Amino acid sequence: MFKREYTDDELIRRVWDVEEIKKLVYKRGVYIANDWRARELDELWVREPEHQKTASFGKNIGWYVGMDNIRAWYDKKHGAGYMAFHPASTGLVELAGDGKTAKGLFYSIANETEANGDGTAKALWMPEKVAFDFIKEGGEWKIWHLVAAVDLVCEAGADYSGQDPYPNYESDPVMLEFGEPTVKELIHDGTFNWWDDYPSMPAPYETWSDEISYGPEGWKPPKGKHYGAKEGRNYK
Amino acid sequence: MSELSLHQRIVNAAASQEVENVKARHTYLHGRADATTEWDEIWCMDKNASWAHAFGRMRGGDQVWYGSVTQYDKMCFENWLNIFETYPEVGGKDPRPLMEASVHTLVTDVIEVARDGKSARGSFITPGVIHSRLTDDGKPYCNVLWERYGSDFVLVDGEWKYLHEHVCPDILTRMDCFDWAHGEYERLCDPNPVEGPPPTLGDPPPVTDPGPMHMPYSVLAKPRNTVPWPEPYETLDNDNTYTSLVD
Amino acid sequence: MYSTEQLTQRWEDQRAIKNLMGKYANIVLLNREQEAFSRFWSENEPTLAFNDGVYRGAEAVKAYYNACRDRNALVASLLQKRFPDRLGGQSSEEIYGIGPFKVMPMYCPIIEIAGDGETAKGLWYCQGAKNDVEACGPRARWTLGWFAVDFVREADGWKIWHMQYVNDVDGTCGQSWGREQTVYPDLPEFAPLADFAYPAYTEAKTVRVYYTPDRPVTEAPAIPQPYEHFADTFTYAV
Numbered sequence: 062m063f064k065r066e067y068t069d070d071e072l073i074r075r076v077w078d079v080e081e082i083k084k085l086v087y088k089r090g091v092y093i094a095n096d097w098r099a100r101e102l103d104e105l106w107v108r109e110p111e112h113q114k115t116a117s118f119g120k121n122i123g124w125y126v127g128m129d130n131i132r133a134w135y136d137k138k139h140g141a142g143y144m145a146f147h148p149a150s151t152g153l154v155e156l157a158g159d160g161k162t163a164k165g166l167f168y169s170i171a172n173e174t175e176a177n178g179d180g181t182a183k184a185l186w187m188p189e190k191v192a193f194d195f196i197k198e199g200g201e202w203k204i205w206h207l208v209a210a211v212d213l214v215c216e217a218g219a220d221y222s223g224q225d226p227y228p229n230y231e232s233d234p235v236m237l238e239f240g241e242p243t244v245k246e247l248i249h250d251g252t253f254n255w256w257d258d259y260p261s262m263p264a265p266y267e268t269w270s271d272e273i274s275y276g277p278e279g280w281k282p283p284k285g286k287h288y289g290a291k292e293g294r295n296y297k
Numbered sequence: 298m299s300e301l302s303l304h305q306r307i308v309n310a311a312a313s314q315e316v317e318n319v320k321a322r323h324t325y326l327h328g329r330a331d332a333t334t335e336w337d338e339i340w341c342m343d344k345n346a347s348w349a350h351a352f353g354r355m356r357g358g359d360q361v362w363y364g365s366v367t368q369y370d371k372m373c374f375e376n377w378l379n380i381f382e383t384y385p386e387v388g389g390k391d392p393r394p395l396m397e398a399s400v401h402t403l404v405t406d407v408i409e410v411a412r413d414g415k416s417a418r419g420s421f422i423t424p425g426v427i428h429s430r431l432t433d434d435g436k437p438y439c440n441v442l443w444e445r446y447g448s449d450f451v452l453v454d455g456e457w458k459y460l461h462e463h464v465c466p467d468i469l470t471r472m473d474c475f476d477w478a479h480g481e482y483e484r485l486c487d488p489n490p491v492e493g494p495p496p497t498l499g500d501p502p503p504v505t506d507p508g509p510m511h512m513p514y515s516v517l518a519k520p521r522n523t524v525p526w527p528e529p530y531e532t533l534d535n536d537n538t539y540t541s542l543v544d
Numbered sequence: 545m546y547s548t549e550q551l552t553q554r555w556e557d558q559r560a561i562k563n564l565m566g567k568y569a570n571i572v573l574l575n576r577e578q579e580a581f582s583r584f585w586s587e588n589e590p591t592l593a594f595n596d597g598v599y600r601g602a603e604a605v606k607a608y609y610n611a612c613r614d615r616n617a618l619v620a621s622l623l624q625k626r627f628p629d630r631l632g633g634q635s636s637e638e639i640y641g642i643g644p645f646k647v648m649p650m651y652c653p654i655i656e657i658a659g660d661g662e663t664a665k666g667l668w669y670c671q672g673a674k675n676d677v678e679a680c681g682p683r684a685r686w687t688l689g690w691f692a693v694d695f696v697r698e699a700d701g702w703k704i705w706h707m708q709y710v711n712d713v714d715g716t717c718g719q720s721w722g723r724e725q726t727v728y729p730d731l732p733e734f735a736p737l738a739d740f741a742y743p744a745y746t747e748a749k750t751v752r753v754y755y756t757p758d759r760p761v762t763e764a765p766a767i768p769q770p771y772e773h774f775a776d777t778f779t780y781a782v
Contacts, residue, residue, distance in 0.1 A: 069303065069304050069307045069548055070548040072307050072308070072310075072311055073307045073310060073311075073548055073551045073552050073555065074551065075311070076307075076310050076311050076314055076555055077551060077555065079314055080314075080555070080558065084654055084655075086652075087651075087652035087653065087654050088654060088767060090651075090652050090669060091652075091654070091667070091669075091764050091767055094669075094763070094764050095761070095763040095764060096761045139761060140761075141757075141758050141759060141760045141761070142756075142757040142758060142759065143761050144712060144755050144759075144761070144762075146669060146671070146688060148651035148652050148669045148671055149651070149652055150402040150403055150404045150424075150651055150652075151321045151324050151325075151402045151403045151404075152317065152321060152403075153317075153318050153321035153322060153325065154318070155318075166321070166325065168324070168400055168402050170402065170424060170426060170671065172688070174721065174722050174755070176757045176758070177722075177757070180757060180758070181722055181723045181724075181757055182720075182721075182722030182723070182757035183720075183722055184720045184721050184722040186472065186473060188400070188426050188428070188439075212398060212400075212426075212428060213428055213430075213437070213439060215439065215472060215473070216720060217473050217719075217720040217721060217722065218473060218474065218718055218719045218720035218723070219473070219474060219720070220471070220474040221428075221437060221438065221439045221471070221472045221473075221474070222436040222437060222438050222439075222471070223436075224437055225437075226430045226431055226432070226435065226436070226437045227430070228430070251430060252386075252430055252431065253387075253390060253394070253395060253430075253431070254329075254394050254395060254396075254397060254398040254428070254429055254430065255328050255329045255394045255398045256329075256390050256391060256394040256395055258329060258394075262322060262325045262326075285389040285390050285391070287388075287389055288385070288386035288388060288389070289386065290386060291386065292386050293385035293386040293388055294385055296385070303548065303549055303552060306552050306556065307548070307552050310552060310555045310556065310559070313559060404649040404650055404651050405565075405566045405569050405570075405648075405649050405650045406562065406566055407562075407563045407566035407567060407570075408559065408562075408563065409563075420566070420570070422566075422569065422573075422647060422649045422650075424647075424649050424671065424673075443647060443673060467645070467647070468647075468673060468675075470717075473686075473717060473718060474718050475717065475718045476683060476684045476716050476717050476718045476719075477675075477684050477717065477718075478675045478676075478682035478683050478684035478717075479681060479682055479683055479684065479716075479728065481682065482681050482682040485627065514645045514675060516623065516643060516677070516682045517623060517627060517630055517631065517642060517643075518642060519575070519640075519641035519642050520573055520574050520575060520641065520644075520645050522570075522574055525570075526563075526566060526567055526570055
């Protein structure tokens with residue numbers, strides 16, 4: 062890839078671009094903790110109509126595409142007993158050479174707790190890899206595409222090794238909450254750990270193309286995906 | 298210390314971010330057990346390369362490669378051979394990430410870039426998880442592994458590379474189903490105690506500097522300061538490094 | 545719009561503040577809390593708040609950290625008495641630090657440096673593991689909470705000015721915080737820890753309510769916003 066040379070002023074402004082992008086991701090963590098879902102969509106996500114059309118929010122089983130669809134699923138308030146932390150760590154941010162977009166990958170040992178209604182609550186750990194595409198609108202960085210690939214879900218205080226080895230995304234509480242996405246596709250199957258490499262690390266790049274998107278337009282099935290979970294037994 | 302030019306200050310600011318990215322790439326590559334890419338692309342594998350753990354320190358590119366790539370691959374391939382009969386769907390898939398996702402997250406970073414701009418140093422606390430689903434005993438597992446890192450980086454042909462890593466495992470237990478402190482106390486009080494868990498899993502690779510180079514948390518031990526945070530420094534030397542340098 | 549040099553200075557300030565909080569976490573981990581005040585704090589009317597109260601003023605904050613040292617020393621002496629075969633024959637200085645292991649990983653720094661460069665604010669999430677010895681013996685706790693900190697620039701660098709360290713969860717590892725937790729019985733060998741008390745707060749008050757299944761959704765400490773002078777923004781002082 063062509064490697065640009067930057068002036069001192071350009072370089073320090075790029076350094077601050079990366080800092081502002083990380084701050085945007087960290088603010089999202091506070092918004093989640095505060096149950097500010099509508100504010101997250103209004104304040105941290107893209108606003109320009111063209112970007113809103115192609116915005117996407119993915120989890121293991123697919124993506125919601127378009128801010129209207131994202132909002133229809135995501136914009137809800139929780140009641141007493143709700144507590145959620147998705148602290149982003151391990152930030153890896155690549156700012157485009159042209160400075161107009163950026164890509165980021167983070168890991169979160171997240172937890173969410175909801176009241177059961179009987180004086181107890183269900184507290185879940187849900188470690189996840191979270192990838193973002195960012196775009197600058199009017200001088201401010203905004204979230205354009207987001208994929209949260211959950212590795213496993215287990216209850217606090219419970220022995221995870223008691224679970225079935227195969228994740229069941231039809232009964233998994235995180236995926237049940239995710240509902241019916243616009244584009245249905247198993248994009249991260251925890252059965253095989255990180256074999257599917259999705260979402261993958263961002264590479265340095267010069268300018269945006271849909272091919273590198275963390276939205277559905279950029280997804281490619283992993284090589285060797287001949288057999289999914291529980292398959293491959295017919296040779297007998 | 299000398300006054301830095303504005304240009305050098307800006308270069309150092311960018312360098313600090315770049316080593317954060319190198320460190321993060323390590324985490325994501327290690328999570329896929331892709332040791333080949335990690336040591337091929339983000340390391341400076343010369344005679345000063347070193348990778349240390351509780352069991353000791355590997356020194357020099359050849360020894361680091363053998364311990365961190367060859368031996369690691371061996372574990373992955375052995376694991377694949379142990380599971381493919383039970384889980385034939387692993388056929389055709391890269392055996393390395395199928396072993397486990399070993400995810401050492403990066404937080405609490407203290408980063409200093411040398412005033413000469415040729416090296417950078419960082420200490421980190423890494424709360425991590427290690428998990429896998431298709432295992433030879435048929436049960437998924439998720440371990441909690443909290444460590445500290447001391448890392449040195451060098452600028453090679455305009456790119457930031459790892460030179461030294463010192464990994465300090467502190468807490469290793471199963472995901473949130475134990476009070477490990479209370480458990481260790483009960484073990485210590487048992488008149489016939491079973492042996493405690495080893496500080497590291499698996500057989501250690503060949504090392505130049507034998508361990509123990511760090512000991513994990515114990516009720517009866519002081520927290521070790523094995524990888525002190527870096528202080529501002531002029532250049533990478535034996536007063537400012539996580540591994541003594543060789544000429 | 546900031547000049548190239550101002551942007552550079554502000555970036556260095558932000559990096560210094562991240563480093564400062566990383567060092568603070570390490571000092572606590574190493575059971576060297578008694579160094580925290582002189583290393584990291586401003587003497588100028590500091591405040592240190594926890595879930596249930598606040599220390600105000602240099603003497604009160606210093607006294608808290610000195611009490612941490614005293615408690616660490618007490619823990620070590622009780623462990624020495626309990627395990628004379630392993631720890632006997634060592635002086636109190638030699639055994640100091642044995643026992644506690646308090647890890648406070650600092651996540652998600654949201655830092656704002658004042659336009660005038662004299663103060664700064666930062667918010668961190670802290671998903672901690674606090675291994676300590678209590679009256680019931682050694683116990684590992686998850687601590688899920690927040691560091692919210694005002695900083696002030698002094699002649700020798702950035703200093704902590706007002707700090708809130710407040711948790712939502714402070715419960716035993718291996719047990720869900722969504723259910724009633726099993727309480728371990730006190731053990732006679734650690735009974736003196738039940739009598740140990742930190743200095744009384746300057747003001748005892750509820751700063752943050754711990755999580756319970758009927759707690760309303762509770763917002764984090766306020767997110768720092770860009771500001772010019774400290775008088776233009778809110779304070780984390782309690």
